[in-house]
Each structure stands twice: as structure tokens, then as C-alpha cells.
Amino acid sequence: METQTQVAPxxxxxxxxxxxxxxFNETYRVTRGSASQVVLGLRHMLTKLQTPTNDYxxxxxxxxxxxxxxxxxxxxxxxxGVSEPVLRQVVGAxxxxxxxxGSLYHSVNSGVNRSLTYGYAQFGQLMKxxxxxxxxxxxxxxxxxxxxxxxxxxxxxxLSLQTMCNTFLTYLSTVNEEWTKVVETARTQHNxxxxxxxxxxxxxxxxxxxxxYRTNRYSRSTQxxxxxxxxxxxxxxxxxxxxxxxxxxxxxxxxRGRGRGQVRHHRP
Numbered sequence: 001m002e003t004q005t006q007v008a009p010x011x012x013x014x015x016x017x018x019x020x021x022x023x024f025n026e027t028y029r030v031t032r033g034s035a036s037q038v039v040l041g042l043r044h045m046l047t048k049l050q051t052p053t054n055d056y057x058x059x060x061x062x063x064x065x066x067x068x069x070x071x072x073x074x075x076x077x078x079x080x081g082v083s084e085p086v087l088r089q090v091v092g093a094x095x096x097x098x099x100x101x102g103s104l105y106h107s108v109n110s111g112v113n114r115s116l117t118y119g120y121a122q123f124g125q126l127m128k129x130x131x132x133x134x135x136x137x138x139x140x141x142x143x144x145x146x147x148x149x150x151x152x153x154x155x156x157x158x159l160s161l162q163t164m165c166n167t168f169l170t171y172l173s174t175v176n177e178e179w180t181k182v183v184e185t186a187r188t189q190h191n192x193x194x195x196x197x198x199x200x201x202x203x204x205x206x207x208x209x210x211x212x213y214r215t216n217r218y219s220r221s222t223q224x225x226x227x228x229x230x231x232x233x234x235x236x237x238x239x240x241x242x243x244x245x246x247x248x249x250x251x252x253x254x255x256r257g258r259g260r261g262q263v264r265h266h267r268p
Contacts, residue, residue, distance in 0.1 A: 012100050014092035017080055019043070022102030026119035030126070031110050033118075035095040035133035037102035039075045041118040041126050042068050059186045064123060067175055067182075071127075078168055090157040094137050108132075123179065131172055134165040 017036075024040045033041065049065045052058040079095055082088045097103050107114055110129040112121075142148040148155040187194070 012093075012098070014089040014096075014100055017088060017092035017096055017100065019076065019080065021100065022096060024102060024118070027117050028103075029107065029114070030112060030116045030118060030121050030129055031107040031114050032104050033129070034097040034102050034104055035130055036075075036080070037097070038126055038130045038133065039072055040102065041121055042123070042130075043072050044118060045121075045123065045126070046072075056186060056190045056192055059189060060182065063182045064179070067179055068123065071130075071172070071175060074171065075168070078164055084157075086153050087157040087160060090154055090161055094158075094161060095133070124176075127172060127176060127179075131169060134169055134172075137165045138162050138169070 019036060019040055022037055022040060024037060024044065026044060028037070030038065030041065046065060046068055049061045049068070052061045079091050082091055092100050098105065110132045112125045112129060116125065142155045142158045145158070148158050186192070
């Protein structure tokens with residue numbers, strides 16, 4: 001009987017944790033990116049800020065370019081310029097991703113649309129994701145990671161990284177405040193009024209088809225009434241939650257309504 005041999009995983013090297021070592025494409029999803037890949041997204045944005053198309057952008061883009069470049073430069077000098085081997089390994093594993101390529105194993109909820117790609121991401125969105133990534137490091141206890149529990153040296157390096165992240169988060173807060181003032185000034189100058197669409201009702205399992213209730217003679221009539229899909233602020237279709245559709249049920253008597261004032265009684 002043949003036995004299957006297991007191939008040992010290739011060890012990941014963190015000798016080079018620079019931005020140029022990471023993979024990046026504007027079609028990548030932002031929610032799959034590590035902190036360093038998000039910074040690459042900011043650096044990529046600089047190429048788009050060279051060609052404003054209206055007076056409003058002409059006012060905003062110069063200062064936005066300055067702030068973006070400052071964030072990129074400070075991130076590199078704070079995190080990616082470390083020389084001590086153990087600290088460099090800890091920084092790379094936490095900020096560049098477990099494979100040191102800029103990608104995470106799965107999407108991470110970051111306060112932006114899950115389908116958002118770097119090609120369409122705005123400054124504020126990337127700043128939000130970067131803040132989320134660094135805040136995760138500051139809130140995770142070193143004792144929760146087995147590797148750090150078994151190595152006092154790496155645990156100490158992780159505590160140093162947390163201090164670095166806290167300092168950088170304070171800096172990002174000042175950048176966000178500065179950017180808010182720049183935007184408000186530009187809007188006043190060019191008489192621009194932001195248009196905010198209403199937030200759609202949060203969908204619950206919106207990607208899944210509605211279940212078919214198993215009844216003998218009324219399986220079709222007891223399904224929830226379909227509702228026309230809405231769209232969110234970024235143009236993506238949002239299906240309303242079935243929870244609101246079930247509100248017409250009379251839980252006390254076992255009757256289920258198809259709509260307001262339209263109650264269908266089950267036969268005994």
C-alpha cells in the first residue's frame with residue numbers, strides 16, 4: 001500500500017519587508033490587503049492625483065497629494081525600516097501578511113464594501129482600512145499567539161510593535177482631521193453640497209435564495225413576498241432582510257400573513 005508523503009511548507013522569509021517586495025494590483029480587493037498593501041494603495045493613488053478634471057479637484061488634489069505622500073513616507077520609516085532581525089520578522093508577519101506578500105488569507109471586515117478594489121478606493125476609505133489593521137495589532141494580546149507565548153524575545157518585539165502602532169494611529173488621527181478641514185474649505189469655496197443617500201436596511205443572508213417552506217398544499221403561498229432590491233451608496237444591489245417581511249406573522253395563533261391586512265389561515 002502506497003503512503004502519501006507530506007511536503008513541508010516553504011518557510012517564509014522576512015529578510016525583505018519593503019513595499020517593493022509586496023504584490024499589488026489595482027484590481028485587488030482592499031479587504032484582502034494587509035496594512036502594507038493598503039499603503040501601496042495610497043502610493044498608487046498618487047498617480048491619479050496628477051490630473052484633476054474640474055476646479056474642485058484642482059483645489060483638493062495638491063493638498064491630498066501632500067498628505068498621501070506624508071502617510072506613505074512615515075509608514076515606511078516607522079515600520080519597514082527596522083533592522084533588528086526579530087523585530088523585522090514580527091513587523092513583517094503582522095503588517096505585510098503571513099506570506100510577506102501583502103495579502104491576507106481571507107477578507108477582513110474593515111468598514112468598507114467587501115468588493116471595493118484599489119482602483120476605485122478613495123483616500124478616506126484606505127485610511128479607514130489602514131487604521132483598522134493597525135488597531136487590530138494594538139488590541140491583540142501577545143499571549144493569544146502561541147508563537148509569542150513560546151518565545152519571550154518575539155513577545156517583547158510584538159509589544160514594541162504595539163507601541164509603534166499606537167503612535168502611528170495618533171498621527172493618522174491628525175491627518176484625518178487635516179483632510180476633513182481641507183475638504184470643508186474646498187466645498188465652501190466651490191459651493192459643493194455633498195449628497196448622502198439613505199443607508200439601506202442591513203441585509204441578513206442577502207446573498208442566499210429564500211427558503212421554500214415545506215407544506216403540502218400551500219408551499220408556494222407561504223413563501224415570503226418578494227421585495228424589489230435597493231442599491232447602496234456605491235451602486236451595489238442590496239436585498240432587504242426577510243426579518244421585516246416576517247413581521248406580519250401572528251406568532252400567537254400560528255397564522256402567517258402575506259402582507260398587511262392579507263392574512264391566510266391554514267386549514268386544520
